[in-house]
C-alpha cells in the first residue's frame with residue numbers, strides 16, 4: 001500500500017499539471033481567436049467599405065452569343081483594368097470565333113484572345129459556311145468549383161457573394177487548380193508566380209460598379225447581376241432566353257450563363 | 267518575364283487545332299514526372315522488403331536490407347522534385363499548417379511524414395539496432411559516437427530484446443504494406459481525381475500507379491544488387507536473382523493487364539474525348555507510349571524473363587538477360603510516368619487541339635536539375651551502404667555477452 005502512495009500523488013500531480021496546461025493554453029488562445037475575429041471583421045469593412053455586405057449578394061454573368069460581334073473590347077479592357085500581362089499567353093477573358101462548314105468541319109480560333117478583334121479570313125473555294133458566331137469566355141465562377149476543391153492550402157476560395165478568388169499571399173504556385181479547371185480560365189502570373197484568374201472585377205463590384213468587360217461591351221452581350229434577386233438584370237436575362245452553361249456534365253455548376261449556345265461550343 | 271516569352275513564343279508553331287489561350291504554357295513539367303517515379307521506387311522497394319518479413323520469402327533475404335535502404339534514399343529525395351517545381355517553395359509549409367481538407371494534394375505532407383517516420387525509419391532502426399550497438403562497441407572516435415547516436419543509446423541485446431525487435435519489425439511491416447500502398451496509390455489519386463482531364467480521370471489510376479511502382483521497385487533493387495555485388499568481389503546468389511526476376515515477372519503481368527484493361531475500357535466507352543486522345547496517342551505520344559513504354563519497357567522484358575524461365579539458360583546469360591530486362595523496365599516505367607504527366611497535358615481541354623512541351627535544359631525546372639535529383643538518391647545510398655552495411659556476411663553473428 002505504502003509503495004503505491006508516492007505513485008498516486010505523482011499521478012495526481014501529473015493530472016493537475018495537464019489540467020493547468022490545458023487551461024493555460026486555452027486562456028492564451030481564446031483572446032487570440034477573439035481578436036483574430038475582430039481583426040477579420042475590421043479588415044473586411046476596411047477592404048469592402050461599410051456599405052458592402054457580401055452576404056447580401058450572389059453574383060453571376062449572362063452572355064448572349066447572338067449579340068457578340070467579336071470586337072474583343074472586353075478582352076482588351078480586362079487586361080488594362082486588371083494589369084494582366086499583355087503577352088498572348090495570359091487571359092482572364094477572351095473571345096472565340098466558331099465557323100462551322102457544310103462538310104461538318106468546325107474551325108475555332110482566338111488570335112491573341114481577340115484583344116485586337118478578328119481579321120477576316122479567306123476561306124478556301126468551295127467551302128460553305130453554315131454557321132458562324134463568337135463566344136466570349138471567362139471564369140465561370142462555378143458553384144461547385146474544382147479549383148477550390150483541389151487547392152492544397154486554400155488559397156483559392158469562394159466568397160460569400162459567389163465569386164471565386166485567389167489569395168496570392170497564400171498561393172504556393174503548385175498549379176493544381178490550373179489542372180483542375182476544365183475551362184482553361186487560369187494562368188500563373190509570370191512575375192508573382194502565383195495563380196491568377198478573373199475576379200469579376202471584385203474591386204469594382206464592391207463599389208457598386210459592373211466588371212470592366214461588361215462596362216465596355218458595345219452591344220451589351222454581357223450582363224452582370226444577382227443570380228437570385230428578382231429585380232436583377234441577370235435574372236431577367238435568364239427569363240427571356242434559353243440558357244446553357246459550358247460542360248454541364250462535369251457538374252461544376254457554372255454561374256456564367258449563355259444564351260443561344262451552340263452544341264459545338266466547349 | 268523575358269525568359270517566359272522566349273520559352274513560350276516558339277511553341278505557337280507546334281500547336282495543332284484550337285487550344286484555350288492560357289494553355290500554351292505546360293504547367294507540370296519534368297520535375298513532376300520525376301516525383302511519381304521516385305515515390306514509385308520507394309513503394310516498390312518497400313513492398314519487396316516486406317515479402318521477406320511478412321511472407322517469409324527467404325530466398326530474398328540477401329536483398330532485404332538493400333531494399334530498405336533504397337527505399338529510404340529515394341524517399342529522402344522525392345519531395346525535392348516537388349519543392350523545386352513550386353512557384354513559391356518558401357511557402358510550402360502552409361500545406362502542413364493550413365491544409366485544405368478537400369484537396370488531394372494537401373495530404374501529401376502527412377502521408378509522407380507518416381511513411382518516413384512511422385514506417386521506414388522505424389523498420390530500419392529495429393532491423394539494425396543490434397548491429398548498431400555492436401558496431402558502436404567495435405569502432406572508435408566519431409564513428410563510435412555516430413553509431414551510438416543512431417542506436418539512440420540503447421544497449422540491450424539480450425535474447426529477449428532481440429525478439430522484441432523482430433516482433434516490432436513484423437508489426438511495422440504489416441502496417442507498412444498498406445502505408446506503401448497509400449503513399450503511391452495516393453499519388454495516382456492526385457491525377458486520377460482530376461475530372462477536367464479525361465486522360466487522367468480514372469479510378470484505375472491509383473492501382474495502375476501501384477503496380478507499376480512494384481515493378482519499378484523490384485527492378486531497381488535487382489539492378490543495385492547486380493551492380494554492387496561484383497563491385498564488392500562477392501558472388502551473386504542465383505536463387506535470389508531468380509526469385510527477384512519471378513516477382514518482377516508477376517508484377518509486370520498484373521501491371522500490363524491493368525493497362526490493357528484501361529485501354530480497352532476507354533475505347534469501348536468511346537466518350538467525347540476519344541477523338542483527341544486517339545490523335546494524341548497516335549501522334550505526339552506514339553514514340554514514348556507505344557515504342558518505349560509498351561514495347562521496350564514491357565513486352566521485350568516480359569519476353570526475355572519468360573524465355574529464361576522456359577529454357578535452360580546458362581547462368582552467365584541468365585544474369586545478362588535479367589540485367590537487361592530490369593534496365594529496360596526502368597526506362598519503361600520512367601516513360602510511363604512521362605506519358606501520364608506530360609501526355610496528360612498535351613491536349614487542350616477544349617478537346618480541339620494539341621499543345622506542345624519543350625524541355626528546358628538550364629533553370630530550376632530544367633533537365634540538369636532533374637538529372638541531379640535522379641542521381642542524388644544513389645549518392646545517399648552510397649553513404650548509407652557505407653554507414654549501415656546491408657550485406658549479410660558482415661553481420662556480427664557471434665552472440666555477445668549481454669551488457
Ligand code: SF4
Pocket residue numbers: 138139140141142145146147148164180181182183184185186197252
Ligand atoms: S471556371 Fe475554372 S477557375 Fe473559374 S471557378 Fe470554375 S473551375 Fe474555378
Ligand code: SF4
Pocket residue numbers: 150151152153154155156166170171172173174175176177178194195
Ligand atoms: S497554384 Fe495557388 S491557388 Fe492554385 S492550387 Fe496551387 S496554391 Fe492553390
